[in-house]
Amino acid sequence: MRLHRNLVYTTIDSLNAIFNEGEYADKVVARALKKDKRWGSSDRKFVAETIYEVVRWKRLYAEIAEVRAPYNRENIWRMFAVWAVLRGYPIPDWKQLEGTPERKIKGRFDELSKIRTMRESIPDWMDEVGVAELGEEVWTKEIAAQNQPAKVILRVNTLKCTREKLRAILMDLDIHTDTLPDQPDALVLRERANVFMTDAFREGFFEVQDANSQLVAAFLDVKPGMRVVDTCAGAGGKSLHIAALMENKGQLIAMDLYESKLKQLKLRAKRDGAFNIEYRIIDSTKIIKKLHERADRVLIDAPCSGLGVLKRNPDAKWKLQPEFIDNIRAVQADILERYSKIVKPGGKLVYATCSILPSENQEQIEKFLKTESGQEFKFVEDRKILASESGFDGFYMALMERKEN
Incomplete structure (x- = not known):
C-alpha cells in the first residue's frame, strides 16, 4: 500500500477547488475522475474516496495539522498528511510531506476524538442546533451516522425492467447487489462501482436514488x-x-x-x-x-x-x-x-x-x-x-x- 504521486496531486488540486474556490465536491470529483483515461478502478476509487474523506473530516484534520482557513497548498498538503497517517499509509520521501510528525498526529487524533465537534468534524453552530432539536443522545448517534460514507442504491425503472432482470445484468458485469425488504424497486451495491458507464444505465433500466428517498x-x-x-x-x-x-x-x-x-x-x-x-x-x-x-x-x-x-x-x-x-x-x-x-x-x-x-x-x-x-x-x-x-x-x-x- 503506497501513495502514487499523480493520484495525490489530483487529490490536492481537487481539495483546493473545494476549500478555496467554493466548488461543490461532487462536481470536482466527477471532473477529477476524467483526468487520466489510463487510471483503473482502484485509482479512481482512491481519488474519489480520498477527496470525500478529507472534506468530511476537514475540521478535525485542520486542527491536527494546525492550519486555518483560507488554506494554501501547503496547508492542504499538511491536512492530506494527517489523512495518510491516520489511514496507515507509509509517508513517501516527497518534498511536500517532509517532516510529517506521525506520532504527534496520532496523539492529537486520540485527544481531539473526545470532543464531539472535532470527532464528527462539524461547525459548533450545527452541533448546537442538533442538540437543541434532537437531544444529546439522538444527535450524537445521528451525526456519527451522517459521517459514514453513503451506500450506492439503485432504483429499478419498472417501466423498462424488473429487479430480477437488472440484478442478473449487473451480476454478469461483476457488480453484485442486495435487495431490501419492503422496497421492491431498490438494489444496494455491495461495493461501489461506476454504474453510470453500463449499458443498463444508458438504456434507462435504473436510476441512482437513496433507499429512503x-x-x-x-x-x-x-x-x-x-x-x-x-x-x-x-x-x-x-x-x-x-x-x-x-x-x-x-x-x-x-x-x-x-x-x-x-x-x-x-x-x-x-x-x-x-x-x-x-x-x-x-x-x-x-x-x-x-x-x-x-x-x-x-x-x-x-x-x-x-x-x-x-x-x-x-x-x-x-x-x-x-x-x-x-x-x-x-x-x-x-x-x-x-x-x-x-x-x-x-x-x-x-x-x-x-x-x-x-x-x-x-x-x-x-x-x-x-x-x-x-x-x-x-x-x-x-x-x-x-x-x-x-x-x-x-x-x-x-x-x-x-x-x-
Missing part, C-alpha cells in the same frame, strides 16, 4: 390515471419514480423554479421512457393558481437544510450557514400554504424533506394544520427516518388528505 413516491399513494403534481421537482428523481408507479398512465406535472433542472429531468425521462410528464417553470403565481383544486396527488419535496444527507454531501457541513436554516423554514411554510391549494377535495398531499430537524418537519406540519389553508386538511400519518436507525439518508414525510366539501 425511494419511500417518498410510494408514500404519495399514486395510481395509474391520476393527475399528480410534483411541485419542487428539481432534476426529477422522485418525478421519475412517480411516473413508473403510474405506469405512464395519467398526467404528471413536474414543476420547478429553475428551467435548467427541468431540462435535466427531460433528458432523464427520455432515457427512462417516462412520457406522461409535463414540465412547467414556476415563473409567476398564475402557474399555481391555474392548478387550484385540480390534482389527485401533490408532492411538496421542499427545499431544506439537507442535514439528513450529509453522508453523501459532506461539503454541505461547511457551505451551510445557520441563517440559511432560519430562512428556509419561512420558505417551507410559504410553499406549504400556496402549493397545498393544488390538491382537490379528497386528494392527498405529501410534504417531504431530507432534513432531520423537527423545526423543518413535524413542527411545520403542526403549524400548517392550524392555518386557514391547513384546516382544509386532515393529518393521516408521517414518517421520521434517521440515518442512525435506517443506515440510509435521513428523511421526513407527512401525508395529509384534503377534506371533502
Whole structure:
C-alpha cells in the first residue's frame, strides 16, 4: 500500500477547488475522475474516496495539522498528511510531506476524538442546533451516522425492467447487489462501482436514488390515471419514480423554479421512457393558481437544510450557514400554504424533506394544520427516518388528505 504521486496531486488540486474556490465536491470529483483515461478502478476509487474523506473530516484534520482557513497548498498538503497517517499509509520521501510528525498526529487524533465537534468534524453552530432539536443522545448517534460514507442504491425503472432482470445484468458485469425488504424497486451495491458507464444505465433500466428517498413516491399513494403534481421537482428523481408507479398512465406535472433542472429531468425521462410528464417553470403565481383544486396527488419535496444527507454531501457541513436554516423554514411554510391549494377535495398531499430537524418537519406540519389553508386538511400519518436507525439518508414525510366539501 503506497501513495502514487499523480493520484495525490489530483487529490490536492481537487481539495483546493473545494476549500478555496467554493466548488461543490461532487462536481470536482466527477471532473477529477476524467483526468487520466489510463487510471483503473482502484485509482479512481482512491481519488474519489480520498477527496470525500478529507472534506468530511476537514475540521478535525485542520486542527491536527494546525492550519486555518483560507488554506494554501501547503496547508492542504499538511491536512492530506494527517489523512495518510491516520489511514496507515507509509509517508513517501516527497518534498511536500517532509517532516510529517506521525506520532504527534496520532496523539492529537486520540485527544481531539473526545470532543464531539472535532470527532464528527462539524461547525459548533450545527452541533448546537442538533442538540437543541434532537437531544444529546439522538444527535450524537445521528451525526456519527451522517459521517459514514453513503451506500450506492439503485432504483429499478419498472417501466423498462424488473429487479430480477437488472440484478442478473449487473451480476454478469461483476457488480453484485442486495435487495431490501419492503422496497421492491431498490438494489444496494455491495461495493461501489461506476454504474453510470453500463449499458443498463444508458438504456434507462435504473436510476441512482437513496433507499429512503425511494419511500417518498410510494408514500404519495399514486395510481395509474391520476393527475399528480410534483411541485419542487428539481432534476426529477422522485418525478421519475412517480411516473413508473403510474405506469405512464395519467398526467404528471413536474414543476420547478429553475428551467435548467427541468431540462435535466427531460433528458432523464427520455432515457427512462417516462412520457406522461409535463414540465412547467414556476415563473409567476398564475402557474399555481391555474392548478387550484385540480390534482389527485401533490408532492411538496421542499427545499431544506439537507442535514439528513450529509453522508453523501459532506461539503454541505461547511457551505451551510445557520441563517440559511432560519430562512428556509419561512420558505417551507410559504410553499406549504400556496402549493397545498393544488390538491382537490379528497386528494392527498405529501410534504417531504431530507432534513432531520423537527423545526423543518413535524413542527411545520403542526403549524400548517392550524392555518386557514391547513384546516382544509386532515393529518393521516408521517414518517421520521434517521440515518442512525435506517443506515440510509435521513428523511421526513407527512401525508395529509384534503377534506371533502
